[in-house]
Amino acid sequence: MAIALSTVDDRPVRKAPRRPKPAPGTKRLSPLRVIGTLVVWLFTAFNIxxxxxxxxxxxxxxxEIFRNPLDLPRQLFVTGRPFRNFAYAWDSAEFGHAFLITVILVAVCSVVIVLISAPAAYALSRLGVRGSGPLTGFIAIGMGIPFQTVIIPLFIVLAKVKLTNNLFGLGVVYVALSLPFTVFLLTGFFRSLPDELEEASAIDGASPTRTFWSIMLPLARGGLITALILNAIGLWNETLLAIVFLQENANFTLSRALFTFYNAASYQSEYGGLLAGVAIIVLPMLVLYILLARRIITGLTLGAGK
Structure with a gap:
C-alpha cells in the first residue's frame, strides 16, 4: 500500500497552460482603443x-429648412398636410413606375449574380481547379478597379449591340460589375465549410455537381443571403450607371428619376419635395439593413473563418 502511494506522489505536476497575451488595443484605457471608440461614436453620431x-x-x-434646419417640422402639420412633400415628389418624379422598375431590376440582378457567383466560388475554393489561387487573386483585383473608369468602354460596347437605354443592358452591366465582389465573398465562405462532408459524399458516390447542389449549397445559405442582401442594397442606390445608360423616362430607375426631378425641384424651390424624394429612396434600404444587420454581419464573419 505504501509503494502504491509513493508511485502516485512521484508523478510530475502538470503545469497550467500559459495565459495568452491580450490583443493590441484590448487593454483598459488603451490609447488606441480610446481613439478608435471615439472615432466610431463620432461617425455614428454624424450619420444619425x-x-x-x-x-x-x-x-x-x-x-423651415433654411431657418430652422434642426428643429422639428411644424407648419405642414399645422395645416394638416404632413405628407405633402412626399406626395409631390411621388407624383412629379413619377416614382410609382420607377419604383416598380427598380424593385424588379434589383431583384432579378441580385438573384442572377448569386446564381453565377456560387458555382464559381465553389469551383475556386473546393474543387482544386488548376490556377484557382491566381484566378481568385485576379478576381480580387477586379474589386479594386473603380467602375467609373470603364463606363466609356461599356457604353461603346453596349451602343454597338444596341443595348443602351435598355433595362436589359443595364442589368448586364450590373451583373458583370458585381461578380468580382460576390465571388470573392462566397469563396471565403465556401472555404470555411468542413471537408468531411465532401469526403463522405464522394464515398457515397455523389458527383461534385450533386455534392454542391445537395450538400454544400444549403450549408452556404447564410453566405448566399448575405451576398444577396449586399448586392440588393448596392444596386438599389446605384445612380451613375443609370444616368449614363438610361435616357427615356419609361426606363428610369428610382435614382435616375430623382436625378431628373432634382432640376425641376430646384427651379421651383421645392427643396422639401426634393428631400422627400431622397428619403423615399434611402429609407427602404435603411430599414432592410436594420432588420437584417445581424444576418449580414454573421454571414461576413463566417466567410472569414478560414
Missing part, C-alpha cells in the same frame, strides 16, 4: 444627425 435632418426636412417647408 444627417438622417434626422433628412427625415425632418422631408416634412418641412423650404422656409
Amino acid at each position: 444627425l444627417v438622417l434626422y435632418w433628412l427625415i425632418g426636412a422631408a416634412f418641412k417647408t423650404p422656409l
Whole structure:
C-alpha cells in the first residue's frame, strides 16, 4: 500500500497552460482603443444627425429648412398636410413606375449574380481547379478597379449591340460589375465549410455537381443571403450607371428619376419635395439593413473563418 502511494506522489505536476497575451488595443484605457471608440461614436453620431435632418426636412417647408434646419417640422402639420412633400415628389418624379422598375431590376440582378457567383466560388475554393489561387487573386483585383473608369468602354460596347437605354443592358452591366465582389465573398465562405462532408459524399458516390447542389449549397445559405442582401442594397442606390445608360423616362430607375426631378425641384424651390424624394429612396434600404444587420454581419464573419 505504501509503494502504491509513493508511485502516485512521484508523478510530475502538470503545469497550467500559459495565459495568452491580450490583443493590441484590448487593454483598459488603451490609447488606441480610446481613439478608435471615439472615432466610431463620432461617425455614428454624424450619420444619425444627417438622417434626422433628412427625415425632418422631408416634412418641412423650404422656409423651415433654411431657418430652422434642426428643429422639428411644424407648419405642414399645422395645416394638416404632413405628407405633402412626399406626395409631390411621388407624383412629379413619377416614382410609382420607377419604383416598380427598380424593385424588379434589383431583384432579378441580385438573384442572377448569386446564381453565377456560387458555382464559381465553389469551383475556386473546393474543387482544386488548376490556377484557382491566381484566378481568385485576379478576381480580387477586379474589386479594386473603380467602375467609373470603364463606363466609356461599356457604353461603346453596349451602343454597338444596341443595348443602351435598355433595362436589359443595364442589368448586364450590373451583373458583370458585381461578380468580382460576390465571388470573392462566397469563396471565403465556401472555404470555411468542413471537408468531411465532401469526403463522405464522394464515398457515397455523389458527383461534385450533386455534392454542391445537395450538400454544400444549403450549408452556404447564410453566405448566399448575405451576398444577396449586399448586392440588393448596392444596386438599389446605384445612380451613375443609370444616368449614363438610361435616357427615356419609361426606363428610369428610382435614382435616375430623382436625378431628373432634382432640376425641376430646384427651379421651383421645392427643396422639401426634393428631400422627400431622397428619403423615399434611402429609407427602404435603411430599414432592410436594420432588420437584417445581424444576418449580414454573421454571414461576413463566417466567410472569414478560414
